[in-house]
Amino acid sequence: MRIFRLLLLILSLPIGVFAQQYEVQLIPKPNKITYGEGRFTIGRHIALFATENFADVTALLSEYPQIQTLPVEVLKKIGKKHQHGIRLFPAEAADNIAQGAYRLEIDDNGILLKAHEPAAMISAVYTLIQLGLLQEDPQSVPQLIIDDSPRFAYRGLHLDVSRHFMPFSFLKKYIDLMALYKFNYFHWHLTDGAGWRLEIKQYPELTRKAAWRTHNSWKEWMANGRQYVEQGTPNASGGFYTQAQARELVAYAAKKGITVIPEIEMPGHSEEVLAVFPQLSCSGQPYTQGEFCLGNEETFTFLKNVLDEVLAIFPSPYIHIGGDEAEKKHWKDCPKCQALKEAKGLKDEHELQSYAIQQMDAYLQSKGRKLIGWDEILEGGLTKGATVMSWRGEEGGIKAASMGHDVIMTPGNYLYFDSYQTDPRTQPEAIGGYLTMDKVYAYNPVPAALEADKAKHILGAQANIWTEYIPTYQHVEYMAFPRALALAEVNWTNQELRNWPDFKERLQRHYGILQQLDVNYYRPSYHVVSTVVFNKDRMSNTVKLSSEQLVPNIYYSIDGSEPTHRSTPFTVPVEFTTKALIKAASFIDSARVSPVEEIKLDLHKAIGKKVFYNNAWQGYPAQKELTLTNGITGGLSYHDQQWQGFTNDFDAYVDFERREEIKSVSMRFMQIPGPGVFFPGEFRVLLSDNGKNYREVGVLKNLDDHKDPTLKFKTFAVTLDKPQMARYVKVIATNVNKGFLFTDELVIY
Incomplete structure (x- = not known):
């Protein structure tokens, strides 16, 4: 009877209950999954079939432990006896599978993968491999149907x-991880001022000397003369890839559906070339510039000869030539460059650079290839076939797409993975910036400002990993993963199907995959992050506490004591209508697993008062005149629209419109020397009754070391010995390091 009642209960449950227990946590998320009700077991003697066009793809199934030893039967014709087992078959008209799409079907008959072309079949295979990695027992997989295709x-x-x-x-290994998450282009930045990394047989000096330098650390090398040395010198540091290795990598990647795009820098970022071939510079002397002399015909001979060897190694339809950050002052002073400019009727050095880019573009097109360059190649005009990588924001991409050029979006604010990915105070030194995984995931490669009919020119997106501060491959893994998984879904999954909470939940299973694959990925932090929203009408602060954990376990105190696991648990945002000091930390059971985060809430006199600027902000307006008295403090990044930036001395005042009692004046500043953000040298507070005659009531001098590369915050506070009455409060903070001053709130009591 009990069994009968249980059977009735099971029959009464909706099918979705069964589907839920089998729900797969794939990344990128497929565009359609239909769940079945059972599982399929991959036996040791299961048959593996593939038609001739997919025979090579079956080799990838060796990455699935339960399939790797199965023999493959290659079919010229599909028969009735081939309807069971693991099958890689071409899509037919009745399947209704679009070009570039695939279908993965798992049922009682086995595993069926269908697509029109090998590239789509490779995607199907990696979905299957990832599906296996997600199972506790890869031999047993859920029955389902996946219909999928890439957005870009x-x-x-x-x-x-x-x-x-x-x-x-x-x-x-990098290629392996890319393939697993459905990336299909590897942009290999092979040459730059810090070292030439590809063997060029016609110019052996490039790898005999330009590939080796005096210091292993780029930072130390930059600070100590930037010299190159001969290979074999005892202290030489560097290396290069032989042409045989490059060909091997190209073939290895191609089998996994990945095209390798080489980048050979020109006309700038070429200090290493000009150190060994100084005759190609404007000065004729080594170590004097990083730009090729464009008025020297030898320059183009050299570049074309190099490209000839590059083209023979890389079958990629795209060849990247850089084209960014060329310093043009050498061309202005060079007789050869000026003669070329005059002969070609070019207006300025921007058009001179454009002329050089167009020459290389024409050469590549004559070889059946396409040129890619960073968005600076738009300056001065661009040939029709060139493709633009937009890195200085989205503006270059919008401009290029509007002109009819294909565009790859790679804006620094969203896709530069050399930026800090969490609180910089807890991380190895990086070049600067602050790019969390949720910000990567939030990116949409089609800019809202782009006209709809031009969206077809957005080919997709790419993340860049520049290695100035990334000296080892383990560090590359740490910076790339798991942020690369967020980008994988940005590029693959339809925009309307993407959802950050859903992605974050699926990601938890992929930490296990990354561990299994021995990837030194960035682990989600337990550090408490606070978000404070000020309500001007209620004169209150609402505080939300979170961490990078899927389910944070945070406790906090408001009485000044250190939080413990017996303190108040944080569950929902808390509103405060008074000044408060919150201390919070993350716990696992009774053990604290994060530092204590202090959140100071101010409800001060200056809130809502207008700030008048004697020196206006530069580049970082934040909320403009409302920034410094809106009751909202800034976060860890000066890009969060709450930090206001100044390149001159900070000089501003608040008008209370009547005399008020002033007890203290404070401002918080940020310092991170890498991108040129420093504390002020002096912090001065002045009071006035009429706005003309000011009296100084306090001066603070900064004693912090501005060479320390770590992110720091410092509150400069002047507390008066006795309260004073004043209508105007003025603050001057000196910009002694001539970088940026960033401040978020002017607090007056």
């Missing part, structure tokens, strides 16, 4: 091997 044709990851040379074996 270009799904890229970049790696700079010039600043720090990376082992060849790691490049293969």
Whole structure:
């Protein structure tokens, strides 16, 4: 009877209950999954069939432990006896599978993968491999049907091997991870001022000397003369890839559906070339510039000869030539460059650079290839076939797409993975910036400002990893993963199906995959992050506490004591209508697993008062005149629209419109020397009754070391010995380091 009642209960449950227990946590998220009700077991003697066009793809199934030893039967014709087992078959008209799409079907008959072309079949295979990695027992997989295709044709990851040379074996591992998450373009940044990394047989000096430098650390090398040395010198540091290795990597990647795009820098970022071939510079002397002399015909001969060897190695339809950050002052002073400019009727050095880019574009097109360059190649005009990588924000991409050029979006604020990914105070030194995984995931490669009919020119998006501050392959993994998984879904999954909470939940299973694959990925932090929203009408602060954990376990105190697991648990945002000091931390059971985060809430006199600027902000307006008295403090990044930036001395005042009692004046500043953000030298507070005659009531001098590369915050506070009455409160903070001053709130009591 009990069994009968249980059977009735099971029959009464909706099918979705069964589907839920089998729900798969794939990344990127497929565009359609239909769940079945059972599981399929991959037996040791199961048959593996593939038609001739997919025979090579079956080799990838060796990455699935339960399939790797199965023999493959290659079919010229599909028969009735081939309806069971693991099958890689071409899509037919009745399947209604679009070009570039695939279908993965698992049922009682086995596993069926269908697509029109090998590239789509490779995607199907990696979905199956990932599905297996997600199972506790990869031999048993859920029955389902996945219909899937990529949103964008270009799904890229970049790696700079010039600043720090990376082992060849790691490049293969990088390709493996890219393939698993459906990237299909590897942008290999092979040359730059810090080292030439590809063997060129016609110019052996490039790898005999330009590939080796005096210091292993890029930072130390930059600070100590930037010299190159001969290979074999006892202290030489660097390396290069032989043409045989490059061909091997190209073939290895191609089998996994990935195209390798080489980047050979020109006309700038070429200090290493000009150190060994100074005759190609404007000065004729080594170590004097990083730009080729464009008025020297030898320059174009050299570049074309190099490209000839590059083209023979890389079958990629795209060849990247850089084209960014060329310093043009040498061309202005060079007789050869000026003669070329006059002969070609060019207006300025921007058009001179454009002329050079167009020459290389024409050469590549004559070889049946397409040129890619960073968005600076738009300056001065661009040939019709060139493709633009937009890195200085989205503006270059919008402009290029509007002109009819294909575009790959790679804006620094969203896709530069050399930026800090969490609180910089807890991380190895990086070049600067602050790019969390949720910000990567929030990116949409089609800009809202782009006209709809031009969206077809957005080919996709790419993340860039520049290695100035990333000296080892383990550090590359740490910076790339798991942020690369967020980008994988940005590029693959339809925009309307993407959802951050859903992605974050699926990601938890992929930490296990990354562990299994021995990836030194960034682990989600337990550090408490606070969000404070000020309500002007209620004169209150609402505080939300979170961490990077899927389910944070945070406790907090408001009485000044250190939080423990017996303190108040944080569950929902809390509103405060008074000044408060919150201390919060994360716990696992009774053990604290994060530092104590202090959140100071101010409800001060200056809130809502207008700030008048004697020196206006520059570049970072934040909320403009409302920024410094809106009751909202800034976060960890000066890009969060709450930090206001100044390149001159900070000089501003508040008008209370009547005399008020002033007890203290304070401002918080940020310092992170890498991108040029410093504390002020002096912090001065002045009071006035008429706005003309001011009296100084306090001066603070900064004693912090501005060479310390770590992110710091410091509150400069002047507390008066006795309260004073004043209508105007003025603050002057001196910009002694001539960088940026960033401040978020002017607090007056």
